[in-house]
Amino acid sequence: xxxxxxxxxxxxxxxxxxxxxxxxxxxxxxxxxxxxxxxxxxxxxxxxxxxxxxxxxxxxxxxxxxxxxxxxxxxxxxxxxxxxxxxxxxxxxxxxxxxxxxxxxxxxxxxxxxxxxxxxxxxxxxxxxxxxxxxxxxxxxxxxxxxxxxxxxxxxxxxxxxxxxxxxxxxxxxxxxxxxxxxxxxxxxxxxxxxxxxxxxxxxxxxxxxxxxxxxxxxxxxxxxxxxxxxxxxxxxxxxxxxxxxxxxx
Amino acid sequence: xxxxxxxxxxxxxxxxxxxxxxxxxxxxxxxxxxxxxxxxxxxxxxxxxxxxxxxxxxxxxxxxxxxxxxxxxxxxxxxxxxxxxxxxxxxxxxxxxxxxxxxxxxxxxxxxxxxxxxxxxxxxxxxxxxxxxxxxxxxxxxxxxxxxxxxxxxxxxxxxxxxxxxxxxxxxxxxxxxxxxxxxxxxxxxxxxxxxxxxxxxxxxxxxxxxxxxxxxxxxxxxxxxxxxxxxxxxxxxxxxxxxxxxxxxxxxxxxxxxxxxxxxxxxxxxxxxxxxxxxxxxxxxxxxxxxxxxxxxxxxxxxxxxxxxxxxxxxxxxxxxxxx
Ligand SMILES: [Fe+2]
Ligand SMILES: [Fe+2]
Ligand SMILES: [Fe+2]
Numbered sequence: 113x114x115x116x117x118x119x120x121x122x123x124x125x126x127x128x129x130x131x132x133x134x135x136x137x138x139x140x141x142x143x144x145x146x147x148x149x150x151x152x153x154x155x156x157x158x159x160x161x162x163x164x165x166x167x168x169x170x171x172x173x174x175x176x177x178x179x180x181x182x183x184x185x186x187x188x189x190x191x192x193x194x195x196x197x198x199x200x201x202x203x204x205x206x207x208x209x210x211x212x213x214x215x216x217x218x219x220x221x222x223x224x225x226x227x228x229x230x231x232x233x234x235x236x237x238x239x240x241x242x243x244x245x246x247x248x249x250x251x252x253x254x255x256x257x258x259x260x261x262x263x264x265x266x267x268x269x270x271x272x273x274x275x276x277x278x279x280x281x282x283x284x285x286x287x288x289x290x291x292x293x294x295x296x297x298x299x300x301x302x303x304x305x306x307x308x309x310x311x312x313x314x315x316x317x318x319x320x321x322x323x324x325x326x327x328x329x330x331x332x333x334x335x336x337x338x339x340x341x342x343x344x345x346x347x348x349x350x351x352x353x354x355x356x357x358x359x360x361x362x
Numbered sequence: 363x364x365x366x367x368x369x370x371x372x373x374x375x376x377x378x379x380x381x382x383x384x385x386x387x388x389x390x391x392x393x394x395x396x397x398x399x400x401x402x403x404x405x406x407x408x409x410x411x412x413x414x415x416x417x418x419x420x421x422x423x424x425x426x427x428x429x430x431x432x433x434x435x436x437x438x439x440x441x442x443x444x445x446x447x448x449x450x451x452x453x454x455x456x457x458x459x460x461x462x463x464x465x466x467x468x469x470x471x472x473x474x475x476x477x478x479x480x481x482x483x484x485x486x487x488x489x490x491x492x493x494x495x496x497x498x499x500x501x502x503x504x505x506x507x508x509x510x511x512x513x514x515x516x517x518x519x520x521x522x523x524x525x526x527x528x529x530x531x532x533x534x535x536x537x538x539x540x541x542x543x544x545x546x547x548x549x550x551x552x553x554x555x556x557x558x559x560x561x562x563x564x565x566x567x568x569x570x571x572x573x574x575x576x577x578x579x580x581x582x583x584x585x586x587x588x589x590x591x592x593x594x595x596x597x598x599x600x601x602x603x604x605x606x607x608x609x610x611x612x613x614x615x616x617x618x619x620x621x622x623x624x625x626x627x628x629x630x631x632x633x634x635x636x637x638x639x640x641x642x643x644x645x646x647x648x649x650x651x652x653x654x655x656x657x658x659x660x661x662x663x664x665x666x667x668x669x670x671x672x673x674x675x676x677x678x679x680x681x682x683x684x685x686x687x
Contacts, residue, residue: 128435132430135429135430135438135442136429136430138422138425138426138429138442138445139419139422139423139425139426139445139449139657139661140426140657140660140661140664141665142661142664142665142666142668142669143668143669143672144419144452144453144456144466145453146665146668147422147446147449148446148449148450148453151442151443151445151446151449152446154442155439155442155443155446158435158438158439158442159439161435162435162436162439165435178435179434179435179436182435183433183434202664203664203665203668204668255675256671256672256675256676257668257671257672257675259671259674259675259678260670260671260672260673260675261667261670261671261674263667263670263671264667264668264670264671264674267667349430349431350430350431352431353431353432353433353491354433354434357549357551357552359549360433360548360549360551360552361544361547361548362433362434362437362491362541362544362545362548362552
């Protein structure tokens with residue numbers, strides 16, 4: 113049960129942290145169509161958060177709710193990968209991150225549709241529809257911005273170079289992953305690495321961007337051992353009402 | 363209201379054509395983009411629809427201010443959905459205005475350099491979570507008051523945009539009311555936030571309908587053209603009459619000591635907003651005017667490289683397609 117809880121937190125926290133970062137774009141995107149698309153992505157991700165964290169809370173069995181998990185845990189209890197918590201910086205980094213994550217989510221959720229846990233399979237099926245749509249859009253945007261102008265190409269390359277060392281954590285493996293695999297609940301993330309590599313290489317090359325050579329990867333998010341400094345600030349904002357007015361119902 | 367101070371443009375067209383145009387409007391016909399229309403009608407509409415579109419866009423900012431601090435996942439999702447709707451409203455309205463011969467980029471430029479306005483209400487700050495309730499309840503509520511009749515406005519694309527917008531606005535209004543309900547049922551601190559939000563938003567909400575009819579000299583032409591369907595005071599009265607019982611239901615006090623039910627004419631007597639404050643706000647001296655416009659300017663400037671790149675990419679793609687044919 114501990115491993116299932118851990119696994120569900122990773123699912124939920126990835127969605128929550130990326131959803132929150134995406135929601136920071138509200139009203140200030142480069143064009144009205146992007147405002148709408150970003151709000152829509154954030155909305156999907158917050159919806160997914162409710163599913164995964166709701167189930168996590170149930171599995172934990174301590175009477176906590178999805179909201180308790182989202183709003184009353186501190187940094188070291190979060191299980192999202194580091195790439196999703198770093199600041200948006202500019203629209204280029206925001207969309208590049210979205211693409212690197214979507215390219216993982218599609219094969220990952222596809223595999224989870226065959227989970228031995230019925231709810232994991234159901235939630236994955238529902239999230240997969242959204243992930244497919246997100247991937248189409250983020251890949252298309254990366255290609256457009258990679259090829260657009262000299263400035264946009266430079267910015268997209270910088271975004272990729274910055275994010276690249278964080279992408280490897282998508283494929284982390286520990287006791288939890290192994291326990292999930294043994295129970296038929298999930299596959300090992302490493303098993304979809306080829307799919308991800310192929311998709312990412314293909315799109316980056318269509319976008320006239322150079323895939324960084326380094327294979328170095330920062331870890332610490334999905335284990336919770338060592339997050340970036342950015343997560344605490346994000347939580348300070350996100351959790352302020354629940355922290356300031358304990359027990360209030362909103 | 364989202365177009366509070368739109369002056370009707372004078373018109374120098376041929377009297378016979380004008381009479382025929384007026385006859386179509388009087389007969390309840392819709393004017394479509396390709397139809398002949400007086401220059402004044404076109405210009406007044408551009409200003410009104412543009413001002414409404416800008417209001418939807420700038421209106422995202424005070425609510426965006428709380429999306430990252432929404433207290434629960436449900437509230438965060440609801441607020442995101444609402445702000446997404448508002449951006450969609452902006453899009454429909456810019457499209458409607460474009461049928462009159464002015465592009466979205468031109469209108470944006472006019473917003474940024476101050477030639478076009480947006481509703482005064484969005485120049486007020488949102489300070490606590492209760493403001494998300496008050497904005498939905500009062501601001502979207504006032505928007506509905508104004509926009510429901512505009513579904514019958516004479517300009518076809520505007521009327522059709524309003525039909526889509528109105529459906530969503532009533533949803534926003536209910537959502538805001540529910541936030542207020544939760545607050546007044548909550549702790550003493552939450553109740554205090556709710557009352558404080560009402561105190562700050564009541565008069566600015568009343569201002570949304572524009573100046574008093576006696577000071578609003580520009581309405582009659584717009585009313586004849588059915589660009590404006592009711593006078594400012596009519597709509598304001600309707601808003602007060604519908605909102606006071608809702609405030610009572612919430613157990614909140616409208617910040618107007620002279621508010622009384624008038625048995626004789628079956629409506630509330632209420633205190634007019636401070637019109638000096640209103641004119642200050644629309645001339646740039648509201649609490650947030652400078653910040654709101656600079657936020658829009660920054661978004662526009664920061665996004666320039668993205669828009670340029672998207673255009674350049676689209677052009678390259680089109681050129682490649684052409685070369686391949
Ligand atoms: Fe709206
Ligand atoms: Fe509106
Ligand atoms: Fe609205």
